[in-house]
Amino acid sequence: MEQSFDLPDSTDWLDTPLSLLAPLESSLRCQVCKDFFDTPVITSCSHTFCSLCIRRCLSTEGKCPTCRSGDQELKLRRNWLVQEILEAFKNARKSALTLARKEAARIAAGGDEDPEPAPKKRKVSQVDHSEAPEVNPHSPQRVRTRSRSQMAQSQADGQDRNQASSVQEVIEDSQDEDFVPDDGMVACPICNRRMKNEAVFAHLDKCTGNTGSAPKPAPAKQKSFGSLQPHARQTPISPSKAPERLPAINYSLLKDNQLRRKFRDLGIPDWGPRQLLQRRHIEWMNLWNANCDSTSPRTKKELLRELDIWERTQGGIATAQSSLVPTNTVMAKDFDAAQWSVSHDNDFKRLIANARKKSDAQVRSTIPGAAQAAESNSTAVDSSAQLASGVEKGTPIEINSDPPGPSDMSG
Amino acid sequence: MASSVAQKRLFHEYKNLSTNPPEGITAGPVSEDDMFYWEALIEGPGGTPFEGGVFAAELKFPKDYPLSPPTMKFVGGGVWHPNVYPNGTVCISILHPPGDDPNHYEHASERWSPIQSVEKILISVMSMLAEPNDESPANVEAAKMWRERRAEYEQKVRDEVRKGLGL
Numbered sequence: 049m050e051q052s053f054d055l056p057d058s059t060d061w062l063d064t065p066l067s068l069l070a071p072l073e074s075s076l077r078c079q080v081c082k083d084f085f086d087t088p089v090i091t092s093c094s095h096t097f098c099s100l101c102i103r104r105c106l107s108t109e110g111k112c113p114t115c116r117s118g119d120q121e122l123k124l125r126r127n128w129l130v131q132e133i134l135e136a137f138k139n140a141r142k143s144a145l146t147l148a149r150k151e152a153a154r155i156a157a158g159g160d161e162d163p164e165p166a167p168k169k170r171k172v173s174q175v176d177h178s179e180a181p182e183v184n185p186h187s188p189q190r191v192r193t194r195s196r197s198q199m200a201q202s203q204a205d206g207q208d209r210n211q212a213s214s215v216q217e218v219i220e221d222s223q224d225e226d227f228v229p230d231d232g233m234v235a236c237p238i239c240n241r242r243m244k245n246e247a248v249f250a251h252l253d254k255c256t257g258n259t260g261s262a263p264k265p266a267p268a269k270q271k272s273f274g275s276l277q278p279h280a281r282q283t284p285i286s287p288s289k290a291p292e293r294l295p296a297i298n299y300s301l302l303k304d305n306q307l308r309r310k311f312r313d314l315g316i317p318d319w320g321p322r323q324l325l326q327r328r329h330i331e332w333m334n335l336w337n338a339n340c341d342s343t344s345p346r347t348k349k350e351l352l353r354e355l356d357i358w359e360r361t362q363g364g365i366a367t368a369q370s371s372l373v374p375t376n377t378v379m380a381k382d383f384d385a386a387q388w389s390v391s392h393d394n395d396f397k398r399l400i401a402n403a404r405k406k407s408d409a410q411v412r413s414t415i416p417g418a419a420q421a422a423e424s425n426s427t428a429v430d431s432s433a434q435l436a437s438g439v440e441k442g443t444p445i446e447i448n449s450d451p452p453g454p455s456d457m458s459g
Numbered sequence: 460m461a462s463s464v465a466q467k468r469l470f471h472e473y474k475n476l477s478t479n480p481p482e483g484i485t486a487g488p489v490s491e492d493d494m495f496y497w498e499a500l501i502e503g504p505g506g507t508p509f510e511g512g513v514f515a516a517e518l519k520f521p522k523d524y525p526l527s528p529p530t531m532k533f534v535g536g537g538v539w540h541p542n543v544y545p546n547g548t549v550c551i552s553i554l555h556p557p558g559d560d561p562n563h564y565e566h567a568s569e570r571w572s573p574i575q576s577v578e579k580i581l582i583s584v585m586s587m588l589a590e591p592n593d594e595s596p597a598n599v600e601a602a603k604m605w606r607e608r609r610a611e612y613e614q615k616v617r618d619e620v621r622k623g624l625g626l
Contacts (some may be wrong), residue, residue: 055470059478079574080525081464082471104464105573107556108526113573361463362522400572 064148100338508613528571541591541602551595590608
């Protein structure tokens with residue numbers, strides 16, 4: 049139940065004073081998956097979608113979902129600007145939404161009047177107001193977003209930031225090149241340390257230029273604007289570093305065996321009837337090529353996991369909720385071998401013990417007088433039995449890689 | 460468990476519909492364990508014989524939603540309408556995949572596309588109730604009545620609505 053409502057959505061803005069942000073947020077969402085664009089690409093007809101979403105659409109229909117004009121995967125181009133806008137929006141979203149909701153709650157509680165008395169903080173009223181959420185009766189959970197809202201405020205209004213931080217943090221403002229604190233002191237021209245006027249010349253004689261405790265401008269400044277910088281100028285990885293795209297296969301030219309060999313070369317599951325193989329390959333191609341578009345490509349292992357989810361929801365193991373049927377658990381792709389061997393440890397041990405007893409008895413009965421030999425051999429048997437059980441535990445995958453019976457293959 | 464593309468998208472639509480529902484429409488999954496089976500309630504549009512009625516329908520989503528459209532079926536008493544089969548199944552162009560158009564009467568632009576949504580389907584169905592499309596009727600009897608004996612059609616619809624409300 050909760051899951052659906054934790055989902056960030058453009059309607060989150062509707063009940064706040066910032067309701068006009070709802071259309072902005074919807075336009076940053078892919079119309080196919082309704083989520084924020086993941087690696088946005090633009091079609092020849094100038095519509096933007098997630099790379100993976102449009103690839104899936106084009107591979108099933110060959111048409112743009114918005115205007116239905118025909119298009120090809122090869123013509124898709126990345127849309128960096130949308131990605132940058134989106135990153136910036138995502139960064140600001142949480143704090144802006146928190147502020148907007150707080151404001152909505154405040155308005156609901158009593159119009160424009162301040163909900164709590166904060167006489168000491170009057171001087172910098174608006175800013176400090178948002179920074180004192182622990183007194184706010186409407187939002188106990190807001191406390192942890194405090195620094196964020198502070199950040200948002202400072203991003204939203206540079207003037208206010210300077211004012212507010214001059215109260216809290218003198219260091220930061222002294223970084224400002226034009227800024228001269230009104231403390232009746234002067235700065236050493238070499239080390240920047242502040243001192244009384246008459247002490248400067250004496251100090252200059254022994255000044256090493258070491259800035260010592262004096263604040264260093266660059267890093268502090270970096271910090272205060274940190275959230276604005278890295279995302280705006282994140283440059284895409286060079287195409288040479290990107291993994292190579294997968295070409296389409298003309299399935300009709302390949303025999304089953306050739307196709308399966310190709311799958312093994314690609315490292316994807318090669319079981320199932322031909323139609324499933326084709327569908328799986330298309331999905332893999334979409335996943336792979338969309339990943340090539342991404343600024344932060346995922347590893348092949350992660351992509352294989354995605355393919356596995358596809359297999360369970362739409363592919364060969366997608367018979368309606370059949371993964372819950374106990375008889376099928378060993379066949380399921382998400383079968384956890386390690387856990388299985390732990391929970392069935394006793395059974396394995398019992399089987400090993402039985403096997404050992406039997407072999408001991410056999411040795412005794414078939415070779416007269418070999419009891420002692422059997423005794424001494426038992427350690428060897430023991431270790432080999434363990435080896436066998438180890439193999440058993442380690443490779444239930446063997447069962448997995450067997451193609452399931454035809455009844456399991458819906459499609 | 461990792462959820463599929465379809466499930467995520469349906470969660471989004473569900474949330475969107477519950478926080479910002481269009482007028483006269485309510486929809487959501489019957490149980491949140493199964494996002495692929497929804498129930499919807501549609502109010503009869505005002506100024507039509509369906510006015511005052513509330514119509515329940517079930518929506519079934521395919522595993523590859525939104526690449527393929529869902530199906531929609533009115534439940535609990537038939538809806539007497541040219542575009543609704545006697546068993547309740549709704550026949551409307553937005554629910555038809557672009558690929559198959561056996562009748563060649565629908566424009567591709569009216570049919571399903573992944574950018575359509577439950578909300579758009581339900582709004583289309585609402586306007587379908589107000590303005591039947593008799594080019595390819597699902598219920599031939601109703602279509603005939605609607606075309607030739609409009610007053611009788613409207614009376615029958617009103618009677619059905621009243622029956623549905625238990626009056």
